[in-house]
Amino acid sequence: MNIGCIIYQMISGRPPFRGVTPYMTLEKIKKAKESLVFPQGFPTVAQDLVSRLLVIEPMERLGATNYADLKAHPLFYNTKFENLASMTAPLMAPLSHQLVWTEGRHN
Numbered sequence: 001m002n003i004g005c006i007i008y009q010m011i012s013g014r015p016p017f018r019g020v021t022p023y024m025t026l027e028k029i030k031k032a033k034e035s036l037v038f039p040q041g042f043p044t045v046a047q048d049l050v051s052r053l054l055v056i057e058p059m060e061r062l063g064a065t066n067y068a069d070l071k072a073h074p075l076f077y078n079t080k081f082e083n084l085a086s087m088t089a090p091l092m093a094p095l096s097h098q099l100v101w102t103e104g105r106h107n
Contacts, residue, residue, distance in 0.1 A: 004053025011046055012039055049075045
């Protein structure tokens with residue numbers, strides 16, 4: 001689930017699960033399928049990837065048994081994984097200013 005949380009937070013600027021207390025946050029994590037809400041403007045292809053990574057059962061997550069499945073996701077379409085170690089990281093502007101959060105609908 002960690003990589004799904006990281007991708008979600010990198011795009012939205014917020015963690016995918018937030019509660020008023022640590023206990024309530026844990027409850028949202030345990031019910032990830034029902035409690036996960038994507039803000040308006042979150043790219044559809046990234047929603048698909050994050051949803052497939054934020055699955056409670058580890059063996060049901062994308063890439064759990066074969067990293068090739070994760071690498072083949074459309075979000076990584078132009079990624080040359082064999083060159084990652086020598087590549088310079090791209091500059092990224094945070095998208096959180098573009099995303100719209102409806103009060104009471106985010107977590």
